[in-house]
Amino acid sequence: MITGTVALLVRVLFRLAAVGLPIAVAVGLVFWSGSLKSGPAPVERSAAQRxxxxxxxxxxxxIAQVSGYGAVKPAREWRAIARIEGEIVETSESLANGSFVAEGALLLRIDDTDIRLSLAQIDARSAALDVRDGTLRASRDLADREYRLAAADLDRQRGLLAQGTISQTAVEQAERAELAAQSKLTEIGNQLALNAAEREILAAERASAARSLGFSEIRAPFDVLIAEVSADLGQVVTRSQLLFAADGTDRVEIAAQVPIGRMGPLIRLAGGGEPGAALSATVVMSQLGHEVRWPAEIARISEAIDARTQSVEVIVTVDGPLAQAVPGQRPPLRRGMFVEVRLAGPEVxxxxxxxxxxxxxxxxxxxxxxxxxxxxxxxxxxxxxxxxxxxxxxxxxxxxxxxxxxxxxxxxxxxxxxxxxxxxxxxxxxxxxxx
Known part of the structure; x- marks a missing residue:
C-alpha cells in the first residue's frame, strides 16, 4: 500500500516538473529580454561621456599664403652673334660653360685685317679728293678771272657795235668767248660739288667700317655666366652666326603657375586693388630636409589663364642670386632650378x-x-x-x-x-x- 502511494507521488511530481519547467524557462526568457531592452541606458550613459x-x-x-611652382631663368639673356665675317684669332680663358665674366671683359676677337684695309683705302680716297679739290679750286679761280675778262670784252664789243666801229661778227665772237668761260667755271663748280658728295659717301663708308671694327671684339655687356659656347679659336665665322650664349647674374625670374581658384581669394583677402600690389613673395627650395629661402618681388601677373590647368602665371624676381649664395647653406639660383614660389598677403x-x-x-x-x-x-x-x-x-x-x-x-x-x-x-x- 505504501509502495503504491510512493509511486503515485513520484508520477505526480514528474508531471508537475514536465509542465513547470517550460513555464519557468519561458518566465526566465521574458525577464532576460527585459534586461536586454533596458541595456541601452548604460550605453547612452557611456556615450554621454565620450x-x-x-x-x-x-x-x-x-597671413594668407598660396604656392606655385616654376623654373628659374635669368632676367637678362645675352646671345653673342657674329656681326662680321672672319677668323677667330683670340679667345678668353673665361669663355667656358659656367664661367663668370665681369662686365666689359674681352671674351673673343675676330680678325679685323680686312676692315682695317678698307679703312686705309677710304682714307686714301679721301686724301685724293682733298688734292683734287685743291686743284679744282685753283682752276676755278683762273676760270673766274677768264669769265670776268670775257664778260668785260663782250660789253666793250657791244659798245663798239653801237658806235658802228665793228661788225656784228666781232660781237658774236666775244659772246662765244664769254659763254665758254662761263661753261668752264660752271664745270669746275659741278666737279667740286661731286667731290663733296663723294666725300660724304666716303665718310659714311668709313663710319660703317669703323663700326664693323668695333664688332671684331666681343665684350660682356654686363656681368654674365657663360651658358653655351659654339665657337672656338681658329674657326672662321660668318655674319649672324651664334658664337656663345650667357646669362645675366644681377637678377633671375620665376614664372610660377598658381591655381586661379586660390589666387582670387588671396587677392580679395589682401584687400583687392591692383593684383599683386599688397602681396609679398618668397622663393623656396627644399634641400636635404630643410628649406632655403630667397626674398622676391612680384614683377607682373599674366592676364592669360591656362585652360588646361586653370592657373595664372605670376612672375617674381630675385635680385643678386649669386651675391646671396652661401657655400653649403644657400646655393645660387641658376637657370633650370625648379622652385616653389610662396605668395603672402598682409597680416589680418x-x-x-x-x-x-x-x-x-x-x-x-x-x-x-x-x-x-x-x-x-x-x-x-x-x-x-x-x-x-x-x-x-x-x-x-x-x-x-x-x-x-x-x-x-x-x-x-x-x-x-x-x-x-x-x-x-x-x-x-x-x-x-x-x-
Missing part, C-alpha cells in the same frame, strides 16, 4: 580653423550643454591645411576637430580643448614652421 577634441574659435593674426585678423574640421560646408560644434550640433559655414580662404571662416562660426564656438565614432546631432559629449593644435594653428596662421 571625449572629443575641440578648438575654441577665436580671431588670430593670419581672422577666424582660422583646421581645414579638416570642415566637411564641404558643414562643421560640428559642441553647444553650451555639451551636445553636438551641425553648423553651415562659409570658407573665405583655404590653403596649407587651414581654413578662414567667413560666416557660420563666431568667436567662442567650440569646434570639433576630431572625428567622433558616432556623430549624431544632439549627442552628449565631453569636450577636451586641444591646446597643442591651437598653438600649431597660431604658428601656421603666420606662415611659421611647425605643425
Amino acid at each position: 571625449p572629443v577634441r575641440v578648438l575654441t574659435v577665436a580671431p588670430m593674426p593670419f 585678423s581672422a577666424l582660422v580653423v583646421p581645414a579638416a574640421a570642415v566637411w564641404g560646408r558643414e562643421a560640428l560644434v559642441v553647444t553650451g550643454d555639451g551636445r553636438l550640433a551641425r553648423r553651415t559655414v562659409t570658407v573665405g580662404f583655404q590653403a596649407g591645411g587651414l581654413a578662414v571662416i567667413r560666416d557660420g562660426l563666431a568667436a567662442g564656438d567650440r569646434l570639433v576637430v576630431s572625428d567622433p565614432a558616432v556623430a549624431v546631432p544632439g549627442m552628449k559629449v565631453q569636450p577636451v580643448e586641444d591646446e597643442e593644435l591651437a598653438a600649431s594653428i597660431r604658428r601656421r596662421a603666420l606662415g611659421q614652421a611647425g605643425e
Whole structure:
C-alpha cells in the first residue's frame, strides 16, 4: 500500500516538473529580454561621456599664403652673334660653360685685317679728293678771272657795235668767248660739288667700317655666366652666326603657375586693388630636409589663364642670386632650378580653423550643454591645411576637430580643448614652421 502511494507521488511530481519547467524557462526568457531592452541606458550613459577634441574659435593674426611652382631663368639673356665675317684669332680663358665674366671683359676677337684695309683705302680716297679739290679750286679761280675778262670784252664789243666801229661778227665772237668761260667755271663748280658728295659717301663708308671694327671684339655687356659656347679659336665665322650664349647674374625670374581658384581669394583677402600690389613673395627650395629661402618681388601677373590647368602665371624676381649664395647653406639660383614660389598677403585678423574640421560646408560644434550640433559655414580662404571662416562660426564656438565614432546631432559629449593644435594653428596662421 505504501509502495503504491510512493509511486503515485513520484508520477505526480514528474508531471508537475514536465509542465513547470517550460513555464519557468519561458518566465526566465521574458525577464532576460527585459534586461536586454533596458541595456541601452548604460550605453547612452557611456556615450554621454565620450571625449572629443575641440578648438575654441577665436580671431588670430593670419597671413594668407598660396604656392606655385616654376623654373628659374635669368632676367637678362645675352646671345653673342657674329656681326662680321672672319677668323677667330683670340679667345678668353673665361669663355667656358659656367664661367663668370665681369662686365666689359674681352671674351673673343675676330680678325679685323680686312676692315682695317678698307679703312686705309677710304682714307686714301679721301686724301685724293682733298688734292683734287685743291686743284679744282685753283682752276676755278683762273676760270673766274677768264669769265670776268670775257664778260668785260663782250660789253666793250657791244659798245663798239653801237658806235658802228665793228661788225656784228666781232660781237658774236666775244659772246662765244664769254659763254665758254662761263661753261668752264660752271664745270669746275659741278666737279667740286661731286667731290663733296663723294666725300660724304666716303665718310659714311668709313663710319660703317669703323663700326664693323668695333664688332671684331666681343665684350660682356654686363656681368654674365657663360651658358653655351659654339665657337672656338681658329674657326672662321660668318655674319649672324651664334658664337656663345650667357646669362645675366644681377637678377633671375620665376614664372610660377598658381591655381586661379586660390589666387582670387588671396587677392580679395589682401584687400583687392591692383593684383599683386599688397602681396609679398618668397622663393623656396627644399634641400636635404630643410628649406632655403630667397626674398622676391612680384614683377607682373599674366592676364592669360591656362585652360588646361586653370592657373595664372605670376612672375617674381630675385635680385643678386649669386651675391646671396652661401657655400653649403644657400646655393645660387641658376637657370633650370625648379622652385616653389610662396605668395603672402598682409597680416589680418581672422577666424582660422583646421581645414579638416570642415566637411564641404558643414562643421560640428559642441553647444553650451555639451551636445553636438551641425553648423553651415562659409570658407573665405583655404590653403596649407587651414581654413578662414567667413560666416557660420563666431568667436567662442567650440569646434570639433576630431572625428567622433558616432556623430549624431544632439549627442552628449565631453569636450577636451586641444591646446597643442591651437598653438600649431597660431604658428601656421603666420606662415611659421611647425605643425
